Amino acid sequence: MSGTRILQDEPGRLATLVRVALPVVPGVNRLPGVRKVRPGDFDGLTYRREHAVVERERVQAYAGVCGFPRRDVVPLTYPHMLAFPLHVAIMGDPGFPYPAIGMVHVANTITAHRPVAVGEELAVATTVGAPRPHARGVLLDFVTTVGADGETAWESTSTYLRRGRTIDGEVAPGLVVPDPPTGGVEWRLPPDLGRTYAAVSGDANPIHLYALTAKALGFPRQIAHGMWTLARSVAAIENRLPDAVTVEAAFKKPVLLPGTVAFAAREDDTGWTFALTDPVDGSPHLVGRTS
Template sequence: MGGPETKLLTGEPGGLTTLVRAALPAIPGVNLLPGVRKASSSTFRGLSYARPGVATTRKDVDAYSAVCGFPRKDTLPVPYPHMLAFPLHMAIMSDPAFPYPAIGMVHVENSITAHRPVEVGATLDVSASVAPPRAHAKGALLDFVTTATCDDEVVWESASVYLRRGPRVEGEPDPGLSVVDPPSGGVQWRLPADLGRTYAGVSGDHNPIHLYPLTAKALGFPRQIAHGMWTKARCIAAIENRLPDAVTVEVAFKKPVFLPGTVSFAARQVDGEHTFSLTSPKDGSPHLVGRATRA
């Protein structure tokens, strides 16, 4: 038996329509309507979407680089293709066949493998798929796997793990990414209140928890929080000049970063492996831990 049929993402991705489609399944009553009602998790066998022929433009790459701390170069920042994959993730989560509402999905881990540098201006074919849920102590984990190809060559891959809190899926929970003795302390970064809105402007991720205190409070947060993929990108930007061209960067997202706020970044290199962290300067609690290794 093969995997699920791949659906093509057509039209302009993102925007208000995507947000509405993502939010409707979380509204009681509305979530029972045809076209909104979600399929059962027990029958879900996976879902796949694709975006062929996605151009990478100097304007978009420079805007992303400026927000995330990368220098202006002729090649894409290591995490940049995630911007091209995010609309596919949203399309999957908004699809009635996907068994969970997009609102409430928590990004807990992300792994990126860049097989080689990709030139700004390259055209990429991007696809993303999700497998059936797997076990977690607090609910279910969903693995979103993304592949970017250029002229039929796989140049970039990622795996994003999302947690859906609630009923548990049968099976033995995976312990997840573990970084032994991550570095701590280091340099402090002061993050402005509008960082979430700024990053949303270049990433297309307009999740309300990142935008304003009022919209974040409506979803259970005391104020807006930074995007997890911004925190990862900013950490990669701090060490990118020390990384090999073919690299795998893995992170686990821990505590949210509230905006405005201050975080401490630290990095260490041992035997070709870079480990890094974002922590609270107040008590040292981790926001993110990660490692980078040669692919």
């Protein structure tokens, strides 16, 4: 099943939570309009949003939470905020075979072709195709383009893992960052970071909000959003990056809140390599590189 849908308005947080939760409720998940297609019947889905305006107030709130300065162009990672409602709409669509709850964001690639100005009106489109094999299930690539007047200003690929039965095919190795940097500056993260980021991003997944809601989904306590860890890492080096740049990142180990992480970055002839690690044992939470 494939097709293109138009998202007219960004849904409210409650409506979003209800939409993504219903497909995992026994009985309800068999109702028309909720029941998912079978994975074998899925070959792609696209959601579009026209006339998405980059609002200064929202950009400034996001910049404050993620450590970016206030400017007249948006932070490198900000257009993901325009894409995220499309991701949720796809995951909640009956034409998408997997429930949103249980999808794990494992990697992200962002390419900026030019700065995006505050106040711009943009067209945003996200497409997800057929799943790819993974050792622990399947991978789904949510490919987003953001632009205006037929020009792509920014694009990204967000890769999600759905644990469970895999499919036939060769498993791709994913992002490999040889010898990522360790140590560096330590950041102490407060217990309400997930709620603070949820307020500016719209991503109110219960695993990020409270210890109780995170424990219900298998975590010892709430965890930081992966896209916050990427945004905060990019914010630490963004003033040394060109306007046109690609950033690749892999999310490794969840960051428990409250907690302390260490950020380190290293420049070489091809760009920057960076990592967010556990300051106690050096294990990586996130590894990334630019080009």
